[in-house]
Amino acid sequence: xxxxxxxxxxxxxxxxxxxxxxxxxxxxxxxxxxxxxxxxxxxxxxxxxxxxxxxxxxxxxxxxxxxxxxxxxxxxxxxxxxxxxxxxxxxxxxxxxxxxxxxxxxxxxxxxxxxxxxxxxxxxxxxxxxxxxxxxxxxxxxxxxxxxxxxxxxxxxxxxxxxxxxxxxxxxxxxxxxxxxxxxxxxxxxxxxxxxxxxxxxxxxxxxxxxxxxxxxxxxxxxxxxxxxxxxxxxxxxxxxxxxxxxxxxxxxxxxxxxxxxxxxxxxxxxxxxxxxxxxxxxxxxxxxxxxxxxxxxxxxxxxxxxxxxxxxxxxxxxxxxxxxxxxxxxxxxxxxxxxxxxxxxxxxxxxxxxxxxxxxxxxxxxxxxxxxxxxxxxxxxxxxxxxxxxxxxxxxxxxxxxxxxxx
Amino acid sequence: xxxxxxxxxxxxxxxxxxxxxxxxxxxxxxxxxxxxxxxxxxxxxxxxxxxxxxxxxxxxxxxxxxxxxxxxxxxxxxxxxxxxxxxxxxxxxxxxxxxxxxxxxxxxxxxxxxxxxxxxxxxxxxxxxxxxxxxxxxxxxxxxxxxxxxxxxxxxxxxxxxxxxxxxxxxxxxxxxxxxxxxxxxxxxxxxxxxxxxxxxxxxxxxxxxxxxxxxxxxxxxxxxxxxxxxxxxxxxxxxxxxxxxxxxxxxxxxxxxxxxxxxxxxxxxxxxxxx
Numbered sequence: 255x256x257x258x259x260x261x262x263x264x265x266x267x268x269x270x271x272x273x274x275x276x277x278x279x280x281x282x283x284x285x286x287x288x289x290x291x292x293x294x295x296x297x298x299x300x301x302x303x304x305x306x307x308x309x310x311x312x313x314x315x316x317x318x319x320x321x322x323x324x325x326x327x328x329x330x331x332x333x334x335x336x337x338x339x340x341x342x343x344x345x346x347x348x349x350x351x352x353x354x355x356x357x358x359x360x361x362x363x364x365x366x367x368x369x370x371x372x373x374x375x376x377x378x379x380x381x382x383x384x385x386x387x388x389x390x391x392x393x394x395x396x397x398x399x400x401x402x403x404x405x406x407x408x409x410x411x412x413x414x415x416x417x418x419x420x421x422x423x424x425x426x427x428x429x430x431x432x433x434x435x436x437x438x439x440x441x442x443x444x445x446x447x448x449x450x451x452x453x454x455x456x457x458x459x460x461x462x463x464x465x466x467x468x469x470x471x472x473x474x475x476x477x478x479x480x481x482x483x484x485x486x487x488x489x490x491x492x493x494x495x496x497x498x499x500x501x502x503x504x505x506x507x508x509x510x511x512x513x514x515x516x517x518x519x520x521x522x523x524x525x526x527x528x529x530x531x532x533x534x535x536x537x538x539x540x541x542x543x544x545x546x547x548x549x550x551x552x553x554x555x556x557x558x559x560x561x562x563x564x565x566x567x568x569x570x571x572x573x574x575x576x577x578x579x580x581x582x583x584x585x586x587x588x589x590x591x592x593x594x595x596x597x598x599x600x601x602x603x604x605x606x607x608x609x610x611x612x613x614x615x616x617x618x619x620x621x622x623x624x625x626x627x628x629x630x631x632x633x634x635x636x637x638x639x640x641x642x643x644x645x646x647x648x649x650x651x652x653x654x655x656x657x658x659x660x661x662x
Numbered sequence: 663x664x665x666x667x668x669x670x671x672x673x674x675x676x677x678x679x680x681x682x683x684x685x686x687x688x689x690x691x692x693x694x695x696x697x698x699x700x701x702x703x704x705x706x707x708x709x710x711x712x713x714x715x716x717x718x719x720x721x722x723x724x725x726x727x728x729x730x731x732x733x734x735x736x737x738x739x740x741x742x743x744x745x746x747x748x749x750x751x752x753x754x755x756x757x758x759x760x761x762x763x764x765x766x767x768x769x770x771x772x773x774x775x776x777x778x779x780x781x782x783x784x785x786x787x788x789x790x791x792x793x794x795x796x797x798x799x800x801x802x803x804x805x806x807x808x809x810x811x812x813x814x815x816x817x818x819x820x821x822x823x824x825x826x827x828x829x830x831x832x833x834x835x836x837x838x839x840x841x842x843x844x845x846x847x848x849x850x851x852x853x854x855x856x857x858x859x860x861x862x863x864x865x866x867x868x869x870x871x872x873x874x875x876x877x878x879x880x881x882x883x884x885x886x887x888x889x890x891x892x893x894x895x896x897x898x899x900x901x902x903x904x905x906x907x908x909x910x911x912x913x914x915x916x917x918x919x920x921x922x923x924x925x926x927x928x929x930x931x932x933x934x935x936x937x938x
Contacts, residue, residue, distance in 0.1 A: 268936070279847045279849045328671060329671070330776065330777055331777035332773075332774065332775070332776065332935045333932070333935045334673055334674050334932045334933075335671065335672065335673055337673055338672075338673075339670055339671060339673075340670065340671040340672075341668060341670050342668065342670070343668045348776065348777070350775045350776065354771070354772055354775045354776050355776075357701055359704040359705070360697065360700065360701065360704075364697075364700070368693050371689050371690055372690065372693070372772065372776060372778070373776065374778075376689060377689055400704075
């Protein structure tokens with residue numbers, strides 16, 4: 255049998271103009287007279303080829319900006335490729351977002367029909383699944399309430415539920431699981447497993463390696479627009495982790511940021527007051543960001559997100575939530591630092607996203623800005639260590655005591 | 663697996679209207695039109711009455727100024743009826759072209775996330791204007807009963823639908839064009855209301871074309887595709903077309919704009935998601 259999807263040397267080029275702005279007619283007209291602004295070719299994806307067999311579930315992984323979303327957009331016919339082609343042998347439905355076309359003024363019931371038909375379901379199909387959809391979403395009571403009165407969680411549940419009842423031969427899904435509470439995420443994952451087990455083909459993009467691992471039999475790794483490999487999921491995840499840690503790996507504890515025009519100039523990592531990106535469990539960790547900006551910052555905000563090697567966030571902290579504004583006079587440049595007295599992470603590799611902002615606005619977001627290696631520490635004199643499998647966090651200074659039974 | 667379901671995604675090739683695909687997605691026409699109409703009158707007290715009130719009030723104002731004060735000659739039909747028949751179609755056109763022109767940008771979030779034939783969006787924008795038209799047409803029927811003018815029934819059966827279709831064509835073609843341009847150049851967002859306002863005075867809505875004494879001015883006016891729509895729509899009341907040549911010119915101009923609009927839209931639609 256022929257593969258259900260044949261992707262043949264697919265490439266997509268964007269022209270990036272170096273002055274980012276709305277294209278206005280005036281610009282176009284003045285552009286006719288003056289030499290055009292320098293534009294640069296940017297290949298979002300380049301020469302990607304692979305096949306997907308019917309019934310296969312394939313994960314697509316790669317760092318941010320690797321070209322995963324562009325690939326999905328071409329697969330979903332939203333944007334055309336520059337060269338190459340895809341041969342599809344089945345109905346493809348794509349889910350690049352849950353709740354596409356949801357309208358806040360319409361009721362839950364109306365939105366189910368609208369969203370369903372935008373996703374390509376026929377009216378009788380939606381009617382057939384209607385009860386199951388609302389049951390899955392758990393929003394029966396609010397069926398005739400306008401969507402704008404729904405909580406964001408409820409909107410999301412409703413949106414995913416409609417999508418869950420799509421019945422195409424090929425289902426293309428982009429990071430829709432990155433949202434919602436843990437319980438609902440689990441429910442969604444379960445539903446997706448059901449879909450892929452029922453013999454349908456699934457293409458799944460995610461940063462959540464655990465989800466990719468449990469859903470997909472094989473995976474494609476894309477880096478900088480090119481395909482690195484298509485292998486068994488576990489092998490691809492290992493390769494991905496090594497790519498990520500190669501870029502983020504830097505053991506000096508000081509990171510200079512490129513490009514130089516960002517707000518964040520330099521990041522320093524101190525472990526027990528020594529510059530080092532290798533920390534150990536329970537150490538005093540300080541992260542110091544040197545910033546400078548044209549406009550003075552009235553309320554500099556440093557946000558840090560610590561993620562494990564599977565890219566699941568563990569800790570997201572910022573001074574806005576913890577202490578508020580730290581300065582009285584606006585600062586054009588300076589440094590802001592965060593200190594955790596006892597690092598609560600177990601041994602392993604962690605990735606840290608840095609958000610630098612002013613009050614409520616992010617000025618710069620650096621994903622996977624650096625890797626933090628946490629080394630084990632000695633626990634007891636016996637030399638036996640707690641099992642890594644059961645530990646994600648670490649608590650320092652645990653008090654233990656044993657009392658006798660009170661028999662004199 | 664059926665082999666005939668095979669399709670290919672490739673770089674843009676030759677243009678095709680792909681009517682088969684439009685037919686496959688026919689339910690979306692219904693849902694988008696339904697959404698537009700529903701959303702438009704949500705949280706309003708008067709609801710669809712707005713579709714009636716707008717032309718009605720304009721009619722009253724124009725009747726007062728032009729009918730009474732200036733005493734415009736209208737081939738013997740009462741001025742309110744004359745102006746309302748024009749405004750009825752004009753509203754269909756202006757709502758249609760405005761909605762269609764802004765439709766792609768307004769639906770940007772959908773365009774960026776999912777595929778369907780893009781033409782559905784401007785088409786449904788015009789369709790929702792037709793729904794408004796249907797409500798306002800009720801008032802027209804009321805006026806016809808009130809004034810009971812002499813209506814040439816055979817002409818009416820032929821000309822009224824024709825006028826409506828011409829107005830749809832006149833709003834859809836340029837509407838598509840504007841929609842595609844609007845995605846690339848947001849200038850058109852500001853140009854559309856201005857364009858529509860100006861056109862109102864360049865269309866024989868509130869005055870008959872005979873008001874213009876010079877032949878060449880009448881010809882110039884006939885380049886406006888709405889000229890034919892309104893003339894034809896009024897013909898059953900005025901007892902026939904005043905100047906068939908002008909009407910033919912206007913229909914021709916409408917058809918050409920219609921084709922250009924669709925052509926430009928189809929030519930650029932592949933890149934909407936990249937640009938919007």
